[in-house]
Amino acid sequence: MAYMRVHTTFGLLPQCLRKAEQSDDPSKQYRELQKLEEALRKRLLDLKAKKGIPPKMQDCLDELRDAIKEALERGVDIEFMIQGYEEMIATPEQHLEQKTLKRPERMVTESRYKKLWDELKEEKRKNAKLNRENNELIIRLKRIEAEHHHEHPL
Numbered sequence: 001m002a003y004m005r006v007h008t009t010f011g012l013l014p015q016c017l018r019k020a021e022q023s024d025d026p027s028k029q030y031r032e033l034q035k036l037e038e039a040l041r042k043r044l045l046d047l048k049a050k051k052g053i054p055p056k057m058q059d060c061l062d063e064l065r066d067a068i069k070e071a072l073e074r075g076v077d078i079e080f081m082i083q084g085y086e087e088m089i090a091t092p093e094q095h096l097e098q099k100t101l102k103r104p105e106r107m108v109t110e111s112r113y114k115k116l117w118d119e120l121k122e123e124k125r126k127n128a129k130l131n132r133e134n135n136e137l138i139i140r141l142k143r144i145e146a147e148h149h150h151e152h153p154l
Helices: 002-022 026-046 055-074 078-090 096-100 110-151
Strands: none
Touching: 002 026, 026 055, 026 078
């Protein structure tokens, strides 16, 4: 249930921003957005995760909180909204394809990685062999049980 509340609250954030874009009084929507951010933070904490809110999520929430606070202090009006659009156009965000092209950073040396990869492949091979043997034994057992049941019906 708590997860659904988080999901719902998170879903309301973009709706609130869209309303602000179309509103004659966007500051009202930004105050609502401020309340949603606080509610989302509280609901995330209510999930009682062992490690708390993940650092990336915490950073995003902090950035959102600070941006809303700054906007409300400065005054949210049509000029403010236009300036936001101009900044978005001036600094386009990377496309998803560009973000995914980054190779993940390895935390171990190449030789250790190769050694562990080879060990993993060998263990998978052994596991597959054991699974085949297990399946063959299960089939043999079922045949024996069927024969036994056929020879000695209840």
